[in-house]
Amino acid sequence: MPKILIVEDDEKLRNELEIFLSHNGYLTEILKKFDNTIQDILNLDSDLILLDINLPGADGEFVCKEIRKQSNVPIIMVTSRDNEIDELLSLNYGADQYITKPFNIQILLAKISSLLRRTKMGISQEKIVVQGFTLNISKSTIENEYKEIELTKNEFKILKYLVEHQNKIVSREEIMDYLWESESFIDDNTLSVNITRLRNKLEELGLKEIIETKRGQGYILK
């Protein structure tokens, strides 16, 4: 599992970030003291660093620059300022990404996974094998030994979300939220239509009632 180092001086935010990232399948490490920040960061040898721009004692930008001199670890700069100058500056200091507080949590996750993928550390796969079928991510299809069926963009995203949350109930709102985050602004009806079509396609692979409806709660992929 990739290890993410959280360098943030607000204790509460730091702890919540730690919980959130570990829920999402990452190992986390936090820095509690900021008197020897640069050396501490380098010693911890993590796969990605979330670096707050306002740190006690040292400027995040300076820290970033110093780390870059010795390491190529991916850095995401976190700041509450939102102007382009700051963004340019931090990218100039060697940060790979930039995110502003209060940040969108899904965007944070997306940035982390894309950065890790680039450094080949991500939890990315070509194919996800589920009981009874395989979700082919690069081709956006579902397949078993006998058959391969193409999915539309939205069907693929919905199934991917269900697969990622297998055996858990996911609400319609959660699915829509996920789709909207990736810029498919579908409405309630379209979601129902897509789910029906997905069920039909899964049935073609011989998988009946694999997506169950939980009345008033959402769907579950068994």
Place this chain on the structure above:
Amino acid sequence: MNFKSFIKDKILQISFLLFGIATIEIFLLAYPVGSFIKIYIPIIILTLYSISILIEYLQKNMYYKNIYKMLEKLQEKYLVTEIIDKPNFSDAKVLKEIIQETNKSMIENVNKYKYMTEDYKEYIEMWIHEIKIPISTSKMIIENNKTEATKSIDEELEKIENYIEQALFYARSNTVEKDYYIKKWNLKEIVNEVIRKNKTVLIGEKISINTHNLDIYVNTDSKWIIFILNQIVQNSIKYRKLDKQSEIEIYAKKGKENASLYIRDNGIGIKKGEETRVFEKGFTGTNGRKSNKKSTGIGLYLCKKLCDKLGIGIELESVQDEGTEVKLIFPNSSYIDMM
């Protein structure tokens, strides 16, 4: 300065002079002097005096006329003291000194308020950055503890964020030019960002979004446009019809000299006659005064103000009970297109 009032100012001088001439004439009557002298003395005195005050009048008149002319041409009239000629008569010298002195103190006073507003703006910006930290933390806590209650708090937090953002942009609205970086932007990117920002409410309230024809590039600063668009979309959400399926349609059209972005909703619309006033500061209108809407009359005012500063056109059309359409017009900037 007219001649009449100038002479009026000289009335004491003139009457003293006439009295003096009269006494001289009386003395002369008592002595055996030739009538030539009796006539010559008053004539020469009066003539010389008249010439001298005429010269004085012309000189002063020219000087003041010149100042008036400069005043007319100047945009910032208080700067006139800096450019007027040095007068060669004493009352104007005194006056110039006095005006310069008062001007200086006025400018100091103005500066005092300038610093005060600047200071306050800096404080607001700093405060906004501070408040973002507890908001971030709260959002993380909610994310880690998802229940119906925290979801509801999340919605309220989003409202708080929007108010905070409005405050930040209000504070910045007078100094747009200091924080303006033009880049080529695809309208689709900007619109998607705004929709994403509002997704919790849009999904929660089952409002459908219909975007099309947005693959158009404009030269602008995305941060300001996202703010403006966000205000407009939030209005569409706020003033939706509760008894039917709400829809927001966002699309663009490319013209020869500009590109237009349309945001159309099927909400409650604006009462006839009020459409033109919605951009006024503090205007809440019939809709805004409905008890559940809590309109502040700031959102669209700020949109218009920012649009004006950014050189973007903003127009609004509405039919009551049918919906509202806002149009943003981005002029083509040939200069940037060339680069």
